[in-house]
Amino acid sequence: MITVLSGIAEFEADMIRERQLEGIALAKERKVYKGKSKKYTDRHRGLQYALELFFNRDTNKMTVKDIESITNISRATLYRAAKDREKVNEISG
Secondary structure: OHHHHHHHHHHHHHHHHHHHHHHHHHHHHOOOOOOOOOOOOOOOHHHHHHHHHHHOHHHHOOOHHHHHHHHOOOHHHHHHHHHHHHHHHHHHO
């Protein structure tokens, strides 16, 4: 009995996932699917301050761990934003 119920539950979960993927595909066709929104935008003050400290590490002698603790921006977010900013600077400059 339990095996039958678990099989039905698994089938239902598969159907839900299939419908979700179909909806995402339709949204992408209509160009309205944007995915998950970013937590930190380019105008986020804390991220901007963290990037300023990050790019001035030679003068301020701060480590990435220090910058993390001061700004509450994670290491991954900081590195990702720094990489994005460098790409923008390469393109524009």
